[in-house]
Amino acid sequence: MAIIEEINDLLPQTQCKLCGYQNCMGYAQGIVDDDAALDLCPPGGEPTRVSLAAKMGITLSSERVLLPVPKRFFALIDEGSCIGCTKCLAECPTDAIIGAKARVHTTVEKWCTGCGLCVPVCPVDCIEIKDKSDVAKNSLSSKTARQRYERHLQRLEKKYENTFEQTYVTFDRSSKEEMRSIIKAAVARKNTKEESVYEPGT
Ligand code: SF4
Ligand code: SF4
Protein backbone atom coordinates (compact mmCIF):
# COMPACT_ATOMS: atom_id res chain seq x y z
CA MET A 1 0.00 0.00 0.00
CA ALA A 2 1.34 3.40 -0.94
CA ILE A 3 2.31 5.58 1.99
CA ILE A 4 -0.36 8.16 1.09
CA GLU A 5 -3.04 5.45 1.35
CA GLU A 6 -1.62 4.33 4.70
CA ILE A 7 -1.70 7.90 6.00
CA ASN A 8 -5.23 8.36 4.68
CA ASP A 9 -6.28 5.23 6.57
CA LEU A 10 -5.17 6.87 9.83
CA LEU A 11 -7.43 9.88 9.28
CA PRO A 12 -10.99 9.94 10.62
CA GLN A 13 -12.61 10.33 7.18
CA THR A 14 -14.93 13.07 8.34
CA GLN A 15 -14.05 14.92 5.10
CA CYS A 16 -14.70 18.19 6.96
CA LYS A 17 -11.92 20.27 5.30
CA LEU A 18 -10.90 21.74 8.67
CA CYS A 19 -7.30 20.79 7.89
CA GLY A 20 -7.39 23.20 4.96
CA TYR A 21 -7.42 20.41 2.38
CA GLN A 22 -10.33 19.32 0.20
CA ASN A 23 -10.69 15.99 2.02
CA CYS A 24 -8.76 13.48 4.13
CA MET A 25 -6.92 12.11 1.11
CA GLY A 26 -5.80 15.65 0.24
CA TYR A 27 -4.35 16.07 3.72
CA ALA A 28 -2.61 12.68 3.44
CA GLN A 29 -1.02 13.83 0.20
CA GLY A 30 -0.06 17.13 1.84
CA ILE A 31 1.69 15.30 4.68
CA VAL A 32 3.66 13.05 2.35
CA ASP A 33 4.40 15.47 -0.50
CA ASP A 34 4.51 18.88 1.20
CA ASP A 35 5.52 18.15 4.80
CA ALA A 36 2.18 19.45 6.07
CA ALA A 37 1.96 19.78 9.86
CA LEU A 38 0.59 16.75 11.69
CA ASP A 39 -1.75 18.67 13.97
CA LEU A 40 -4.23 19.98 11.44
CA CYS A 41 -7.04 17.47 12.00
CA PRO A 42 -9.36 18.46 14.87
CA PRO A 43 -11.76 15.50 14.42
CA GLY A 44 -8.82 13.10 14.77
CA GLY A 45 -7.46 14.91 17.81
CA GLU A 46 -4.30 13.99 19.63
CA PRO A 47 -4.48 10.20 18.92
CA THR A 48 -4.39 10.91 15.18
CA ARG A 49 -1.45 13.29 15.55
CA VAL A 50 0.48 10.62 17.44
CA SER A 51 -0.27 7.88 14.89
CA LEU A 52 0.63 10.14 11.98
CA ALA A 53 3.98 10.93 13.62
CA ALA A 54 4.65 7.21 14.19
CA LYS A 55 3.80 6.34 10.58
CA MET A 56 5.99 9.15 9.22
CA GLY A 57 8.85 8.27 11.58
CA ILE A 58 8.74 11.71 13.15
CA THR A 59 9.62 12.17 16.81
CA LEU A 60 7.21 14.60 18.35
CA SER A 61 9.17 17.45 19.86
CA SER A 62 6.80 17.84 22.77
CA GLU A 63 4.68 15.60 24.95
CA ARG A 64 2.24 18.47 25.24
CA VAL A 65 -1.20 17.63 23.95
CA LEU A 66 -1.82 19.99 21.04
CA LEU A 67 -5.25 18.78 20.11
CA PRO A 68 -8.14 17.84 22.36
CA VAL A 69 -9.54 14.35 22.54
CA PRO A 70 -12.01 14.26 19.65
CA LYS A 71 -15.70 14.49 20.33
CA ARG A 72 -18.47 13.10 18.18
CA PHE A 73 -21.12 15.35 16.70
CA PHE A 74 -24.15 14.99 14.50
CA ALA A 75 -26.39 17.36 12.56
CA LEU A 76 -29.94 17.92 13.69
CA ILE A 77 -32.37 19.41 11.17
CA ASP A 78 -35.30 21.44 12.44
CA GLU A 79 -37.79 19.72 10.19
CA GLY A 80 -40.47 22.30 10.89
CA SER A 81 -38.30 25.01 9.32
CA CYS A 82 -36.80 23.05 6.41
CA ILE A 83 -38.01 24.36 3.02
CA GLY A 84 -36.66 21.38 1.06
CA CYS A 85 -34.18 23.37 -1.03
CA THR A 86 -31.83 20.30 -1.22
CA LYS A 87 -28.67 22.43 -0.86
CA CYS A 88 -27.47 20.31 2.04
CA LEU A 89 -27.77 17.07 0.02
CA ALA A 90 -24.92 17.88 -2.34
CA GLU A 91 -22.78 19.21 0.49
CA CYS A 92 -22.95 16.17 2.75
CA PRO A 93 -19.84 14.00 2.19
CA THR A 94 -21.46 10.84 3.53
CA ASP A 95 -24.94 11.34 2.03
CA ALA A 96 -26.40 11.38 5.51
CA ILE A 97 -29.26 13.73 4.61
CA ILE A 98 -32.35 12.46 2.86
CA GLY A 99 -35.38 14.20 1.44
CA ALA A 100 -37.04 15.23 -1.81
CA LYS A 101 -37.12 18.67 -3.41
CA ALA A 102 -39.58 21.03 -1.68
CA ARG A 103 -40.18 18.40 1.00
CA VAL A 104 -38.82 18.02 4.49
CA HIS A 105 -35.23 16.81 4.86
CA THR A 106 -33.80 14.88 7.75
CA THR A 107 -30.49 13.42 8.89
CA VAL A 108 -29.74 9.71 9.10
CA GLU A 109 -27.71 9.97 12.28
CA LYS A 110 -25.86 6.68 11.87
CA TRP A 111 -24.28 8.07 8.67
CA CYS A 112 -23.56 11.59 9.95
CA THR A 113 -19.97 12.37 10.93
CA GLY A 114 -20.90 15.77 12.38
CA CYS A 115 -18.56 17.48 9.92
CA GLY A 116 -20.77 20.59 9.85
CA LEU A 117 -20.46 21.21 6.10
CA CYS A 118 -24.24 21.26 5.72
CA VAL A 119 -24.72 24.12 8.21
CA PRO A 120 -23.53 27.15 6.19
CA VAL A 121 -25.37 26.16 3.00
CA CYS A 122 -28.81 26.07 4.63
CA PRO A 123 -30.67 29.26 3.63
CA VAL A 124 -33.05 29.12 6.59
CA ASP A 125 -30.46 28.19 9.19
CA CYS A 126 -32.32 25.10 10.36
CA ILE A 127 -29.37 22.73 10.87
CA GLU A 128 -27.69 22.53 14.26
CA ILE A 129 -24.61 20.53 15.22
CA LYS A 130 -25.18 18.57 18.43
CA ASP A 131 -22.76 16.81 20.71
CA LYS A 132 -23.23 13.06 20.40
CA SER A 133 -22.47 12.62 24.06
CA ASP A 134 -25.88 14.21 24.68
CA VAL A 135 -27.56 11.14 23.26
CA ALA A 136 -26.65 7.49 22.85
CA LYS A 137 -25.91 7.10 19.14
CA ASN A 138 -23.70 4.79 17.15
CA SER A 139 -20.69 6.46 15.59
CA LEU A 140 -19.91 5.99 11.94
CA SER A 141 -16.65 4.10 11.52
CA SER A 142 -13.95 5.80 9.47
CA LYS A 143 -14.04 2.87 7.02
CA THR A 144 -17.77 3.28 6.37
CA ALA A 145 -17.47 7.08 6.22
CA ARG A 146 -14.79 6.72 3.57
CA GLN A 147 -16.86 4.26 1.53
CA ARG A 148 -19.87 6.53 1.71
CA TYR A 149 -17.74 9.54 0.69
CA GLU A 150 -16.35 7.69 -2.33
CA ARG A 151 -19.88 6.77 -3.38
CA HIS A 152 -20.94 10.40 -2.82
CA LEU A 153 -18.22 11.59 -5.22
CA GLN A 154 -19.28 9.03 -7.81
CA ARG A 155 -22.89 10.15 -7.46
CA LEU A 156 -21.98 13.81 -7.95
CA GLU A 157 -20.04 12.90 -11.05
CA LYS A 158 -23.06 11.21 -12.56
CA LYS A 159 -25.22 14.30 -11.92
CA TYR A 160 -28.58 12.63 -11.63
CA GLU A 161 -31.49 14.89 -12.60
CA ASN A 162 -34.22 13.53 -10.37
CA THR A 163 -33.55 14.58 -6.77
CA PHE A 164 -35.78 11.91 -5.25
CA GLU A 165 -34.08 9.11 -7.17
CA GLN A 166 -30.74 10.82 -6.54
CA THR A 167 -31.34 10.44 -2.84
CA TYR A 168 -32.22 6.78 -2.97
CA VAL A 169 -29.47 5.74 -5.35
CA THR A 170 -26.95 6.11 -2.55
CA PHE A 171 -28.62 3.44 -0.46
CA ASP A 172 -28.63 -0.30 -0.67
CA ARG A 173 -31.98 -1.67 -1.75
CA SER A 174 -32.25 -3.39 1.60
CA SER A 175 -32.18 -0.05 3.39
CA LYS A 176 -34.81 1.60 1.18
CA GLU A 177 -37.63 0.72 3.55
CA GLU A 178 -35.62 2.08 6.47
CA MET A 179 -35.14 5.36 4.59
CA ARG A 180 -38.84 5.57 3.86
CA SER A 181 -39.65 5.11 7.53
CA ILE A 182 -37.10 7.80 8.53
CA ILE A 183 -38.67 10.26 6.06
CA LYS A 184 -42.14 9.30 7.25
CA ALA A 185 -41.14 9.99 10.86
CA ALA A 186 -39.62 13.37 9.85
CA VAL A 187 -42.82 14.37 8.02
CA ALA A 188 -44.88 13.32 11.05
CA ARG A 189 -42.66 15.44 13.34
CA LYS A 190 -43.02 18.41 10.97
CA ASN A 191 -46.82 18.01 10.85
CA THR A 192 -47.05 17.74 14.63
CA LYS A 193 -45.03 20.92 14.99
CA GLU A 194 -47.20 22.80 12.49
CA GLU A 195 -50.38 21.68 14.27
CA SER A 196 -49.00 22.79 17.62
CA VAL A 197 -48.45 26.39 16.41
CA TYR A 198 -51.80 26.63 14.58
CA GLU A 199 -54.16 29.02 16.30
CA PRO A 200 -57.76 28.96 14.96
CA GLY A 201 -59.24 32.39 14.28
CA THR A 202 -55.90 34.19 13.96
S1 SF4 B 1 -11.22 14.67 9.08
FE1 SF4 B 1 -9.22 15.59 9.43
S2 SF4 B 1 -8.02 15.06 7.62
FE2 SF4 B 1 -10.16 14.67 7.12
S3 SF4 B 1 -10.83 16.55 6.11
FE3 SF4 B 1 -11.32 16.75 8.31
S4 SF4 B 1 -9.55 17.80 9.21
FE4 SF4 B 1 -8.95 17.05 7.18
S1 SF4 C 1 -25.40 15.75 7.77
FE1 SF4 C 1 -24.12 17.60 7.86
S2 SF4 C 1 -22.81 17.26 9.63
FE2 SF4 C 1 -23.66 15.26 9.08
S3 SF4 C 1 -22.14 14.37 7.70
FE3 SF4 C 1 -23.63 15.42 6.43
S4 SF4 C 1 -22.78 17.47 6.07
FE4 SF4 C 1 -21.67 16.54 7.81
Ligand code: SF4
Ligand atom coordinates in the same frame (compact mmCIF):
# COMPACT_ATOMS: atom_id res chain seq x y z
S1 SF4 D 1 -30.37 23.23 3.28
FE1 SF4 D 1 -31.76 23.56 5.03
S2 SF4 D 1 -33.73 24.15 4.12
FE2 SF4 D 1 -32.48 23.26 2.48
S3 SF4 D 1 -33.12 21.10 2.45
FE3 SF4 D 1 -31.29 21.24 3.77
S4 SF4 D 1 -32.11 21.48 5.85
FE4 SF4 D 1 -33.78 21.92 4.42
